[in-house]
Amino acid sequence: MTTATAPETVTSSELLSVVASRELAARRTVFAGIGLPTLATELAHLTVAPDIEVVYESGVCGAHPSHLPETIADAVLISGAEAVLSMPALFGCVLQGGHIDVGFLGAAQIDRWGNLNTSVIGDWESPAVRLPGSGGAVEVMANSHEVFVVMRRHNPRSFTGTLDFCTTPGPDRALAEGIRPLGAGVTRVITELGILARVGVGSELKLIAVHPGVTVNQVRDATGWELKVSDEVGTVPPPTAAELRLLREDVDPGRVYLR
Amino acid sequence: MKRTETADDAGKVMSMKEAVAAFVHDGATVSLEGFTHLVPTAAGHEIIRQGRKDLTVVRMTADIVVDQMLAAGCVSRLVSSFVGNSSAGSLGELRRRIERADPAPLAFEEYSHYGMVCRYLAGSQRLPFYPLRSYGGSDLPSVNSDLRKVVSPYPGPGGEQEQIYVVPPVNPDVTIIHAQRADRRGNTQIWGLTGIQAEAVYAAEKAIVVVEEVVADEVVRSDPNRTVVPSHAVDAVVVCPRGAHPSFAQGYYDRDNAFYRAWSHISKDPERLRAWLAEWVYGTADHAEYVDKLGEDFWAGLAVGEALSEPVNYGRRL
Numbered sequence: 288m289t290t291a292t293a294p295e296t297v298t299s300s301e302l303l304s305v306v307a308s309r310e311l312a313a314r315r316t317v318f319a320g321i322g323l324p325t326l327a328t329e330l331a332h333l334t335v336a337p338d339i340e341v342v343y344e345s346g347v348c349g350a351h352p353s354h355l356p357e358t359i360a361d362a363v364l365i366s367g368a369e370a371v372l373s374m375p376a377l378f379g380c381v382l383q384g385g386h387i388d389v390g391f392l393g394a395a396q397i398d399r400w401g402n403l404n405t406s407v408i409g410d411w412e413s414p415a416v417r418l419p420g421s422g423g424a425v426e427v428m429a430n431s432h433e434v435f436v437v438m439r440r441h442n443p444r445s446f447t448g449t450l451d452f453c454t455t456p457g458p459d460r461a462l463a464e465g466i467r468p469l470g471a472g473v474t475r476v477i478t479e480l481g482i483l484a485r486v487g488v489g490s491e492l493k494l495i496a497v498h499p500g501v502t503v504n505q506v507r508d509a510t511g512w513e514l515k516v517s518d519e520v521g522t523v524p525p526p527t528a529a530e531l532r533l534l535r536e537d538v539d540p541g542r543v544y545l546r
Numbered sequence: 547m548k549r550t551e552t553a554d555d556a557g558k559v560m561s562m563k564e565a566v567a568a569f570v571h572d573g574a575t576v577s578l579e580g581f582t583h584l585v586p587t588a589a590g591h592e593i594i595r596q597g598r599k600d601l602t603v604v605r606m607t608a609d610i611v612v613d614q615m616l617a618a619g620c621v622s623r624l625v626s627s628f629v630g631n632s633s634a635g636s637l638g639e640l641r642r643r644i645e646r647a648d649p650a651p652l653a654f655e656e657y658s659h660y661g662m663v664c665r666y667l668a669g670s671q672r673l674p675f676y677p678l679r680s681y682g683g684s685d686l687p688s689v690n691s692d693l694r695k696v697v698s699p700y701p702g703p704g705g706e707q708e709q710i711y712v713v714p715p716v717n718p719d720v721t722i723i724h725a726q727r728a729d730r731r732g733n734t735q736i737w738g739l740t741g742i743q744a745e746a747v748y749a750a751e752k753a754i755v756v757v758e759e760v761v762a763d764e765v766v767r768s769d770p771n772r773t774v775v776p777s778h779a780v781d782a783v784v785v786c787p788r789g790a791h792p793s794f795a796q797g798y799y800d801r802d803n804a805f806y807r808a809w810s811h812i813s814k815d816p817e818r819l820r821a822w823l824a825e826w827v828y829g830t831a832d833h834a835e836y837v838d839k840l841g842e843d844f845w846a847g848l849a850v851g852e853a854l855s856e857p858v859n860y861g862r863r864l
Contacts (some may be wrong), residue, residue: 362794406762419628420658453685469679
């Protein structure tokens with residue numbers, strides 16, 4: 288049976304995870320949460336990054352799950368794993384010790400420097416919406432060599448000129464306070480409209496590619512600041528039949544995350 | 547070399563009712579730890595049944611059990627680094643308390659995960675503070691005055707002066723953890739995710755360890771590396787099978803993911819939440835009743851198969 292691969296049948300989750308997986312080429316250690324990052328890292332393992340090691344916030348290194356994990360602490364991540372570490376070892380030695388190449392983060396809001404808000408919408412003291420907060424995001428940003436952000440929604444409320452609250456600062460904000468973080472901060476933002484990139488300290492997020500059928504102006508309108516645009520905006524190659532087949536048949540056959 | 551065998555008494559084993567009555571007092575600072583794995587839910591429920599008030603709860607991942615304790619009116623202050631229902635949605639009561647002070651305000655001290663880890667490290671080692679490379683440029687220090695910056699007394703890698711954030715120790719009046727097994731004196735063995743449990747116990751004045759089963763001393767001593775918390779740090783051992791539900795106990799039962807998803811809906815409606823507490827917490831005398839009420843068919847759905855570790859040889863002198 289042939290899997291349908293016409294572009295219109297590709298879901299947003301499939302698109303985002305395929306694009307994110309390609310960005311993981313040649314990366315070794317990845318700190319990832321559950322959901323789209325799981326799909327992206329598992330697909331990268333089967334394609335562009337066979338030696339990838341996923342490190343989970345719960346303390347698991349080198350997981351070999353029998354089933355797709357439903358949480359970062361799923362029992363299937365532990366059975367058969369290469370190592371399970373305590374919290375002080377995981378956060379202190381692995382993350383702060385500088386062993387993570389790429390950290391995956393999400394956020395309710397992101398600004399042009401890749402600073403993130405996961406705490407509140409509105410005022411912190413009496414917020415319109417109380418969000419979960421940092422978790423380990425502050426540490427992932429400060430200590431991973433680079434950070435990829437996957438955002439399901441690309442609109443001016445999420446891509447905002449001014450964050451309601453900066454939970455997780457990129458290196459520019461840290462340096463302004465006299466603190467030198469280890470990593471470059473956010474270097475890739477992958478959305479349903481395209482890919483934004485940032486080189487490191489002192490550089491803003493810049494549009495480098497759009498998905499087929501998306502215009503640069505569409506991305507500008509969806510971004511809450513005056514978006515910098517690369518001189519040569521590329522088109523993201525659509526997911527290939529091979530990538531989709533691996534994702535659908537090998538990575539997430541139960542469609543746990545491929546909603 | 548001969549040593550006197552431990553007296554054959556009950557050790558520190560007591561019921562959940564006795565342990566909570568003895569060690570959890572109104573107004574106390576209570577740490578409940580277990581990072582998704584081994585969440586001490588049954589202990590939280592007994593705290594609710596006994597009607598504790600004005601607690602400061604310290605928990606890295608404030609999740610369902612914290613939402614339930616909030617709804618029961620046990621908690622006036624929360625110290626945490628993640629206040630969400632895992633990846634399954636929101637904590638309804640927590641959001642009402644923080645967003646609208648409904649039905650009462652909640653003092654909230656917001657940290658990141660490693661900030662909490664460092665608070666336990668400082669607390670367990672009786673240090674005045676613990677440094678970490680987080681928070682530079684964050685708005686968190688503006689809402690949490692305990693996040694403070696110091697100048698390192700040593701030169702940085704390039705000889706320059708280095709600034710670094712520090713967090714204060716946390717020393718709970720009591721820490722409660724759940725574990726797979728312990729001996730009757732409290733030598734506690736955990737496998738799978740071990741999280742921050744050891745540091746949380748050592749940081750506290752008193753510690754309650756809730757276990758799936760109490761095992762013979764020889765079982766623990768056959769594998770001493772698996773002991774995460776030794777008996778000298780433990781004040782009470784409570785036997786409470788399935789006491790971590792809806793979280794899981796590696797090798798004993800799996801996580802009840804359906805309940806996590808359901809909680810987002812239950813907790814969204816204050817009436818429904820209170821009805822849930824009335825039925826499942828106030829309406830059960832203890833956790834054994836809660837377990838029975840769920841029924842054997844339910845538990846069969848969370849059963850796990852075997853994945854045994856290879857034994858290791860500790861050796862013995864010939």
